[in-house]
Amino acid sequence: MSRLDDVLAATRAEGRPALVGYLPAGFPDKQTAIDAIVAMVDGGVDVVEIGLPYSDPVMDGPTIQKAADAALRHGFRVDDLFETVEAVAATGAPTLVMTYWNPVERLGVDRFSARMAEAGGAGLITPDLIPDEAEEWVAASDAHGLDRVFLVAPSSTDERIAMTAKASSGFLYATSVMGVTGARGATSDAAPRLVERVRGLSDLPVGIGLGVSNGDQAAEIGAFADLVIVGSALVGCLLDHPDDPVAGVAAVRLLAEDLRSGVERARTEQLR
Structure with missing residues (x-):
């Protein structure tokens, strides 16, 4: 059982979905990113996803792209990622990294x-x-005790879903819409069908x-999903306060509290 497995077992025992929050490392700078994630x-937030x-x-919408571009312009390096992971993991929250594969290959899969x-x-x-195409990653993740989270989409065949789930550990990430990331005014009606x-x-x-x-929306998704994953809306809290990082961090916490209330309401609805 990994730390992620333990947290998901605990939220399941509570009868509620886990809340997963995403923020990129290095935006608007390394320390503010750490402060915002904490x-x-x-x-x-139960589980952290660091970009x-x-x-x-190519799969990120304009909000996350803007934040990533700013981090790179301000000198983000991969070493900053590991420092961020270490600081956040110290909170006790399982800390995953969301990454395109090229940076992992460039550093070396086993080294990363x-x-x-x-x-x-x-x-x-x-x-x-x-x-x-993940043979090297499967071997490295097994060797270092890391979870592998792969993605499926509404267009995935049953055969593809079964194969992807078998290769995954921790959880399976189901993208509820076709397209790039981004907060939306309404959740996708494809999501319940995909989860089923x-x-x-x-x-x-x-x-x-x-x-x-x-x-x-967290309550709506939490009524049928095991984890509710939120990214662009949290990133937007920092983008909305470009000249006041303290206010941005405070906005992140307030949104996380609102999202947590949503997954708690999902538990209440399930108990009725």
């Missing part, structure tokens, strides 16, 4: 995995790596991402 945990800023984020483990990281979410399909093929917990921006 504030997110203080606000009620590794990348120059070609070893540094993640040394920093106390829980594993990687790899949006552009499919299990068919996944549960018919695997016992792995299912996380829903792409689009959740407030507590009401």
